[in-house]
Amino acid sequence: MGRARAGGSEGFHSADEGRNSEAGLTAASAIEASAADPSQLVLMDGFSLCSGRAIRRLPASAQRLLAFVALQGRSVSRRRAAFTLWPDASETRAYGSLRTALFRLRAVCPDGSVLECGREFELSANVEVDVRKAYELAARLERSGTRPCDTEELESLLEGGELLPDWYDDWVLVERERFHELRQRALERLCELHLACREVASAIRCASEAVRADPLRESSRRMLIGALLVEGNRAEALAHHRQFRQVLQPLGLVPSPRFDELAHDLVGR
Numbered sequence: 001m002g003r004a005r006a007g008g009s010e011g012f013h014s015a016d017e018g019r020n021s022e023a024g025l026t027a028a029s030a031i032e033a034s035a036a037d038p039s040q041l042v043l044m045d046g047f048s049l050c051s052g053r054a055i056r057r058l059p060a061s062a063q064r065l066l067a068f069v070a071l072q073g074r075s076v077s078r079r080r081a082a083f084t085l086w087p088d089a090s091e092t093r094a095y096g097s098l099r100t101a102l103f104r105l106r107a108v109c110p111d112g113s114v115l116e117c118g119r120e121f122e123l124s125a126n127v128e129v130d131v132r133k134a135y136e137l138a139a140r141l142e143r144s145g146t147r148p149c150d151t152e153e154l155e156s157l158l159e160g161g162e163l164l165p166d167w168y169d170d171w172v173l174v175e176r177e178r179f180h181e182l183r184q185r186a187l188e189r190l191c192e193l194h195l196a197c198r199e200v201a202s203a204i205r206c207a208s209e210a211v212r213a214d215p216l217r218e219s220s221r222r223m224l225i226g227a228l229l230v231e232g233n234r235a236e237a238l239a240h241h242r243q244f245r246q247v248l249q250p251l252g253l254v255p256s257p258r259f260d261e262l263a264h265d266l267v268g269r
Contacts, residue, residue, distance in 0.1 A: 069115060
């Protein structure tokens with residue numbers, strides 16, 4: 001009888017070990033799957049979060065918390081997050097709103113899957129952010145004296161649009177202006193590199209995107225006109241020259257002499 005019970009006990013242990021081993025493999029597989037399939041956070045032209053190959057619908061407060069931490073590029077204290085996201089609220093209400101936003105985020109995304117929540121907030125390592133990637137590639141472009149191999153990826157990102165265009169929080173406006181300037185400079189630099197490689201169509205595409213994003217920026221308009229002249233499209237170059245003067249006129253401004261020199265032979269005809 002004793003031996004039978006012992007054998008049964010061993011059987012139970014073997015079954016438990018099997019289940020534990022299976023659970024361990026399942027957990028390991030989940031971790032591997034998470035690492036192989038990172039979450040995608042899109043902040044250009046609107047907010048979007050894709051995690052586990054599915055779109056995650058977050059409430060507005062959770063979106064703002066996640067976007068704020070993502071744009072800082074480093075860990076953020078709870079105090080800073082609360083007072084920045086709810087600047088007009090009392091300290092008690094600001095912390096209460098932060099707890100609510102965190103609760104709503106965890107209801108959709110389990111703790112740690114997109115946001116690490118210790119003493120400070122930090123974006124999880126498996127979350128890829130389009131804006132962060134754009135900053136990284138633009139910095140590489142700025143440092144490089146030649147054309148990097150990943151310019152196509154940067155161009156694709158820069159065509160995504162402005163940063164969170166329908167958000168008007170003060171902290172968003174600051175980040176949007178910062179990203180706007182980086183985007184314009186990168187597009188102009190890409191235009192230069194394409195022209196140097198005689199890739200005129202690509203140069204025109206980058207310059208056109210820069211002009212569309214900021215019609216009042218003379219350097220972008222100058223890039224576009226120069227690329228059109230290289231292509232031999234004199235009529236369109238002249239049209240952009242005249243259009244820029246018309247855009248500036250209501251503001252009481254005129255283009256710089258350098259801008260007029262670029263199209264001097266066109267205007268004189």
